[in-house]
Amino acid sequence: MDAIAQTADQEPAPDRxxxxFIGYAMKRALSIVQADFARALAEHDLRAVSFSALSIIVGEPGLTQTQLADALQIERSNLVTIIDELAGRNLIVRAAVAQDRRRHALMPTTAGKQLAAAAQASATEHERTLFACLTESERSELQRILQKFRKQAAV
Amino acid sequence: MDAIAQTADQEPAPDRxxxxFIGYAMKRALSIVQADFARALAEHDLRAVSFSALSIIVGEPGLTQTQLADALQIERSNLVTIIDELAGRNLIVRAAVAQDRRRHALMPTTAGKQLAAAAQASATEHERTLFACLTESERSELQRILQKFRKQAAV
DNA sequence: TATTGTTATACTCTATAACTATA
DNA sequence: TATAGTTATAGAGTATAACAATA
Structure with missing residues (x-):
């Protein structure tokens, strides 16, 4: 490759x-990931938030809606329709809790566990393909640094 | 530090x-950054999108609304009110373009340039503080990897 | 015919308050 | 009194279609 080819497409990006800002780089990178993620989950008729909710319920059966809302960092009130949707598709059930009848224990159904496993496989595969442009070392560093940041900078 | 102290707060996170997923780590990290960023910009009565728009106009004076919308990855129609707001505060002007009277050349005013500089300083300082929990090497690696990813994985 | 800025609109997301039933 | 789930609602944010002016 010569100097001409190297500088051929040096049109300055208006957002340079x-x-x-690291936050800007994060936002742009995330928007690419989210679009890909949404495509992967659409195959299973799941939105990102429904997938996250279902995955947590499968991994942590019996948790309450308030606990799930906290884990997802969304308001309890906004979780209701998400849970309604998952329950309506028979992927989870709101089970009664004997000790406290105010609470619902969220339990995955067999279909819910199966869908979660299939969607997780799709999402993992899509992410693997999407991040193939990075080296294995870069991917693990990215994960490690992001998680360190989240843990230490958390509000 | 002993083994007991190390494992003291090992309460399993429900979202484990x-x-x-790298995308999940990105989203969680970004939400922390965005909250901090919003606080920094609120001192200047700017939202993130207004700050981005103003910064680009200052750095690239004369660009059109369509070009700016593309740079910000938002719809032209949704840019209108953002430009209205910046113009209403006399931070930018929609200048006529002699060669093509359909277009507006977006130009920063002196006040706009000053506010952009002040807001950029605030944002930079906030980001510096927020990312102080990472090493210099981690910060630069994070930036480098995110930009490599954006460049190579771009849709 | 096509493009630029604009308006109108609908749809999603998010945040807040208030209600009910339970504790 | 306080909490869990729910409802209603308002405000952002986002996407699409269509229009007037201009090319």
Whole structure:
């Protein structure tokens, strides 16, 4: 490759004045990931938030709606329709809790566990393909740094 | 530090079944950054999108609304009110373009340039503080990997 | 015919308050 | 009194279609 080819597509990006911000780089990267993720989950008729909710319920059966809302960082009130949808598709049930009749223990059904497993496989595969442009070392560093940041900078 | 102290707060996070996804780690990290960023910009009465728009106009004076919408990855129609707001505060002007009277050349005012500079300084300082929990090497690696990903995985 | 900025609109997301039933 | 789930609602944010002016 020669100097001409190397500088051929050096059209300056109009957003270059924002690229010093890590937050901006994160946002742009995330929007690419989200679009890909949404495509992967659409095969299973799941939105990202429904997938996250279902995955947590499968991994943590019996948790309450308030606990799930906290885990997802959404308001309890906004979780209701998500749970309604999952329950309506017989992927989870709101089970009664004997000790406290205010609470619902969220339990996955067999179909819910199966769908979660299939969707997780799709999502994992899509992410593997999407991040193939990074080296294995870069992927693990990215994960490690993001998780360190989240843990230490958390509000 | 002993083994007891190390394992003291090992309460399992309910979302641990999602943490294998880089996209999930990105989303959680970004939500922390966005909250901090919003606080920094609120001092200047700017939202993130207004700040981004103003910064691009200052760095690239004369660009059109369509070009700016593309740079910000938002719809032209949704940019209108953002531009209205910035113009209403006399931070930018919609200048006429002699060669094509359909277009507006977006130009920063002196006040706009000053506010952009001040807001950029605030945002930079907030980001510096927020990311102080990472090493210099981790911060630069994070930036580098995110930008490599965006460049290579872009749709 | 096509493009730029604009308006109108609908749909999703998010946040807040208030209600009910339970504790 | 306080909490869990729910309802209603308002405000953002986002996407689409269509229009007037201009090319």
């Amino acid at each position: 004045h924002l690229s010093s | 079944h999602l943490s294998s």
